Amino acid sequence: MNYLLNPDFKLIYSNKSAGDLYFKHTWKDTLILISQVEWEILNHLVTHKDCQLSLEFISKNFEAEENVLQDLIQYSEEIGLLMTEDAFKIYLLQKSANQKAHFSAWKLILSQCFYFLSIPIEFIGKGNLRFYKIAKIPLEKSWMEFIAQKKWVQLAGQLLTLFLLLAGIFPLLFIDGYVQKWLDIDLHSNQLLLPFLISGLLFTTFLHEFAHYLIYLKYGGLVADLGFSLVLGFIPFVHINTNSLHFWENQKHRITVITAGIFFDISLLVGINVILQQISDITWISHWKILQCFIAFRILFNAIPFIPGTDGYFLLTEWMGEPALFHEASRSFQKWKSNFFHRNEIAITGKDYLYLSYIVLSYCFITAYYCLLALWIIIPYLISVFP
Template sequence: MNYVINPDFKLIYAKESTDDLYFKHNWKDMLIQISQCEWEILSHLVNNRDENKTLAYIKQSYDADLAILNQLIQYSQEIELLMHEDALEAYQNQKNKKITQNITAWKLAVTQLFSFLNIPIEFIGRGNLRFFKIAKIPLEKTWMEKWAKNAWVQNLSSIASLLLIILGIGQLAFHPTFIEHWLEFELLSSPYLIPFLILGLLSSTFLHEFAHYLIYLRYGGLVADLGFSLVLGFIPFVHINTNSLHFWDNHKHRIQVILAGIILDISLVLGINILLNWEMDKIWFSHWQFLQCFIAFRIVFNAVPFIPGTDGYFLLSEFLHEPALFHEASRSLKKCKSVLFRIESIELTAKDYLYGSFIIMSYGFISAYYCLLALWIIVPYFISIIP
């Protein structure tokens, strides 16, 4: 009987220390782990289309029999990694039917538009009020992946960020009058204020995520997606899904991927300082200053470890060696509540108190973040309509 590998599973990481392979299902968002040895056996079976030949191949290196091979085949079918060749068409039809049922007219129009631009967008529509996933763009075999893997782009991007930081700091150190200009900052209205801020924030956000992606690929990341989500049900959020980062053995490389976005934002803020030293119209000077405020605001809150999803949060997770920090902290808070209201008798540990405090601070910072973000969004709008 002929078998095929499910085309919806993509290899996201190969762990050299244990010879484990991690695969992720494209549209079911399911993660599986198998050994390099098991993968080689399955690949041999698919390519040779003969269980006896595959069994002979296994016996060259291992003491195995047909029962062991059948057990591997059965397990691979249960997790849908391996399927019968004649069942592939039915599987694809079921997949297309499910996707079609969930796609509305506007989603279809957006999909066709992105298809025309040769960009494969996939709508997800899954999550909760705190974090709802709308869609993703697989970056595999795209121009963005090609650029990010290029050694010249990687080196030039690092040099450019470092140069902007050095020049920006140098300007602040050797031109004290520049700080006086900042103390005189006033937001001036123009018809271009809102479009300028939207374009500037979209561009800076893209560069922030691209910085994460570039370092991710430099250190062996394989597959990533550009995700579009809603936070708290209404705040649009763009992010890079570095699918395999928490599997990496090298702690230093994981930290560098997380820090890449923050460093890029700092270089943008200081780079705008250089731009503001040029002679320009007072209104445009004001617009660039306000954009700089937005990016600085993002740097500060993105470094806060109490807001899930920020770079600061992931840095704290790395420090505590707790990938699911918010989830574990939520469990600790529930235990604290159970003890406080005497729902059940549980012995609390120091970790429970620490994680419970983390959740309380997290809710406070999240509330402050979105209140301030709403204020920053509303202020330029009202200024733009006031005569």
């Protein structure tokens, strides 16, 4: 019987010390864990297409019993990693039917546009009001991966970030009255302001995510996606899905990947001071200052640990040692609510109270954000109606 490995499972992390391999299904998002030995056996079986040869391979290299192969085949078929040729044909039909069921006309148009650009976009359409995943672009074998994997690019990126930081801090520390001069400049606008801000924010957002990606690849990351999502229901959010990060054993490397984006944004924020020193046009100085303000707001928003999906949130999960912090906090809140309203006697631990305080703060921050947004939209209208 001929077997095939499911190509939709991608290796996202290899734990060399433990000999474990982590695979992720590209469109079902399921995770599986198998050992390096099991993977070698499966590859031998698929390559040689002969169970007897694979049994000889096992006995020669691993000194295992004969029933190991049969158990491994059964387990791999159950999780969908290994398939017979007939089962694979059925699987492809199911995959095609699933894609058609979730593929509307606008998705087809967008897919064709990205196809002409050689960009394989995949639509997701999953999530909730806090974080809704729209689509992703696999970066495997892309030009972005090709560039970011080069050691000199990784080094150049780190040196550029350091240079921007030092060069931007210099006028703040050594030019008398620089901060006051920055504050005293009047804001000016022209027809180029909006295009400048939109293109500047898009470009700097890309650089922010590229900083995450560079460090992720530097420390051994394998597979990543460029994701497009909505935060808090409506805020467009471009991000790098570092699929294997929470499996990494080295916490220092995990924290470095998480903080890379914010650190680059801070460097960029102060680095714009170098540009302000070189231009004399008051209008363009004003444009760059407004861009600085937007970048500063993005840094503050991204550093808030009480909004799931931000860099601040992932830093807090690292500090608390709980990758699924919001989920666990929601469970603690449900336990407390069940005790309070239904009088159920469910034991609440000290950690539950900690999680409860987190979920309360999280909802407060999210509510405050919506209120500020509403005021930002409503107040100009009220001013125009009631001068």
